[in-house]
Amino acid sequence: MKTYKEILQHYKKDKVLLAAIDSIPHEIKPALDIDVYRALLNSIVSQQLSVKVVEIIWKRFEDLFVDGYPEAEKLLAIDDTVLRSVGLSRAKTQYLKNVAEFALENEMSFDYLTKKTDDEIIKYLTTIKGVGKWTVQMILMFPMDRLNVFPVDDLGIQQRMVSLYGVDVEKKLLKPALIEIAENWQPYRTLACKYLWKMEL
Structure with a gap:
């Protein structure tokens, strides 16, 4: 490469x-990051917000978890009102939980995804409600560092x-x-x- x-x-x-x-x-x-699940959550939080606002909301979001990591099971267990209290919209709250549910039921490891083409990854991840093509393209470009997006x-x-x-x-x-x-x-x-x-x- x-x-x-x-x-x-x-x-x-x-x-x-x-x-x-x-x-x-x-x-x-x-800026390779093999944690695609976490990167996808962050990308959803980032939608239509300035970098500074995203940093504040993401920090509050991470602080909801004892070790700072939003494991899927723990994320799904948090009440929506608690998630919204950190600055998340109703829609983003649901989208984050959609990603968590998908992660529990489907493979999202870097090793699994890296075997797929860009188009295959877009098709795979956009089956999650709230995750559109642009969001997946950001995942491809940054944490996955795909070269031709x-x-x-x-x-x-x-x-x-x-x-x-x-x-x-x-x-x-x-x-x-x-x-x-x-x-x-x-x-x-x-x-x-x-x-x-x-x-x-």
Whole structure:
């Protein structure tokens, strides 16, 4: 497997992206996390919230457990009102419990999932109510460090690509246009997106 530094060399044919990456002072490094179950819970908590708010709610959530780890059985045993008291919405409370139920009844180990393709993992985990494609893509990109994920539905990615490449098309044509641009990054679209998120709008 190529290192991130080696992957950056692959972007040489996209001078716009490479120039933007060069303007970012901090190097992005892999953040592999084999605990996919915990990462999925965290991803649900993170939906539509700022990083700072997520940190506060996640810490309160972890504090509900004696050892700080949200084991599935213990999570399911906690009353919904207690979970909501730490800042979780009614929907997120149910989604977290859906993940816990799934984890008890199905395989979610890193070793099991790593044998599947990206599309297979998306299909597998989106059977959990409350877990959508974007959420699983974040799992693929960060804790699983899959190399070729392109979350075209992500608003941050859309905004930065429109700004960077001067994309000016009808709304219905936006996603196809962005997918075409990202073809130049194949088969390493993940790292390009991680750098896009670091860019100032």
